[in-house]
Amino acid sequence: MNIARSRKVRVAGCAAAGLGVLGLLTVAQGAGAVRPALTDRPSWAVQTRNACDAVTGRRVRCAAVEVLNPSAVAMNADARIRDLARRRQPTTTTTRRSTTTTATTTTTTAPLPVAGTCTTTHAGYTPCDLRSAYAIPPAAGQGQTVAIVDAYDDPNAESDLAVYRAAYGLPACTTANGCFQKVNQSGGARVPTANAGWAEEISLDLDMVSAICPACHIRLVEASSNNLSNLLTAENQAAVGASAISNSWTAGEFSTESSYDSYFNHGIPITVSSGDSGYGVTWPASSPYVTAVGGTSLVPADNARGWSETAWNGAGSGCSAYEAKPVAQTDTGCPSRTVADVSAVADPNTGVAAYDTYQSPGWVAFGGTSVAAPIVASVYALAGNGATIATPAYSYSHPGSLFDVTSGSNGTCAVDYLCTALGGYDGPTGLGTPNGTGAF
Numbered sequence: 001m002n003i004a005r006s007r008k009v010r011v012a013g014c015a016a017a018g019l020g021v022l023g024l025l026t027v028a029q030g031a032g033a034v035r036p037a038l039t040d041r042p043s044w045a046v047q048t049r050n051a052c053d054a055v056t057g058r059r060v061r062c063a064a065v066e067v068l069n070p071s072a073v074a075m076n077a078d079a080r081i082r083d084l085a086r087r088r089q090p091t092t093t094t095t096r097r098s099t100t101t102t103a104t105t106t107t108t109t110a111p112l113p114v115a116g117t118c119t120t121t122h123a124g125y126t127p128c129d130l131r132s133a134y135a136i137p138p139a140a141g142q143g144q145t146v147a148i149v150d151a152y153d154d155p156n157a158e159s160d161l162a163v164y165r166a167a168y169g170l171p172a173c174t175t176a177n178g179c180f181q182k183v184n185q186s187g188g189a190r191v192p193t194a195n196a197g198w199a200e201e202i203s204l205d206l207d208m209v210s211a212i213c214p215a216c217h218i219r220l221v222e223a224s225s226n227n228l229s230n231l232l233t234a235e236n237q238a239a240v241g242a243s244a245i246s247n248s249w250t251a252g253e254f255s256t257e258s259s260y261d262s263y264f265n266h267g268i269p270i271t272v273s274s275g276d277s278g279y280g281v282t283w284p285a286s287s288p289y290v291t292a293v294g295g296t297s298l299v300p301a302d303n304a305r306g307w308s309e310t311a312w313n314g315a316g317s318g319c320s321a322y323e324a325k326p327v328a329q330t331d332t333g334c335p336s337r338t339v340a341d342v343s344a345v346a347d348p349n350t351g352v353a354a355y356d357t358y359q360s361p362g363w364v365a366f367g368g369t370s371v372a373a374p375i376v377a378s379v380y381a382l383a384g385n386g387a388t389i390a391t392p393a394y395s396y397s398h399p400g401s402l403f404d405v406t407s408g409s410n411g412t413c414a415v416d417y418l419c420t421a422l423g424g425y426d427g428p429t430g431l432g433t434p435n436g437t438g439a440f
Helices: 070-087 127-133 157-167 196-212 228-238 257-264 369-383 393-397
Strands: 048-050 065-067 092-096 099-103 145-151 180-184 217-223 244-247 249-252 270-273 291-300 307-311 318-324 336-339 342-345 352-356 362-367
Touching: 065 070, 070 362, 127 196, 145 196, 145 228, 145 249, 145 369, 157 180, 157 196, 157 352, 196 217, 196 352, 196 362, 196 369, 217 228, 228 244, 228 257, 244 369, 249 270, 257 318, 270 369, 291 369, 342 369, 362 369
Parallel strands: 145 217, 145 244, 180 217, 244 270, 270 291, 291 342
Antiparallel strands: 048 065, 065 362, 092 099, 291 307, 318 336, 352 362
């Protein structure tokens, strides 16, 4: 199926100007087409497109958002970091592209040592940045396995993962040393057809798990296609031996969706992206058995944490049309399941670095709730409670162990907190973002 791909171009400042979720420039682009030339826009404008094609029927779409001009991400980050460095005493040196700048990376208590190196010349946040922002403890995750469910094959998954981890001083994770495993939806070694868009998603997922939990093992389960039945078969396979499962893909809600929820009820934490189209609900994020992960914009800040977050205007949220409300959710604006539960960075303007070479140039910057879902799954693995957590209820019992996100919006809605970040629970960011592992 060759479904035309629409390239969505986000212009910085649109949200502030009240122009909605995204400034859109639609360019017809078939599956596997060569990357289009960038339009003549200011250097600060982060231009993006969805990594995967649009879908219809019982097919799903990956939630990775590729930044077409990653230098803009580096420029934005450099400007923020330079401003921060002028306003407080620097404690950590960070290099982005060709400019050396300084930034504070303290947490709410004290600076944490971070595995690997903080030095890079690639656009986008590094493992050092992410582990600092979310107060991730060092030297944790041994004996844990994060499973990733995606469609199609990334032929270069293991070799690209090796480049990413080496660039940031992370330990090797290979088939040979038992850290990395790639299987098909039945658990076998015969891989499905390769797909460039899903290869980007796979690389992003692998890199985010590596960034947050370098000691975790990674099990990549590749479904034969993006047909829902194949992804659900892969979901069952992913549960074998996993401490947590990450799903960076979404589908529209449908009337019989609850009959498929059992595929996400494996007695371990399962994270799902909330979507990248702003206010509105997707499945399986709406399933009561998963942790629906929303998105934020993450920037360095002159505060005790060293970072601040606002709701990303592309994150999905709202009331499910078909799923019952879980007991743990007590918000009153939805009589049904409310999305999301927790969140992490997803804004392409504050994107992350990843490495992919299957029909991609190598170092790429990404946003989307595809970034957030594997981050949260990895925090679950770090916490080591996976065998006792089958639903997001644990986080609802420990909101004090999350960074509360209190500003930003993903659209307009009748009940304010469902689309606007407020103190306490809200739709776009849920209960907040990881502050260590206490809420997981």
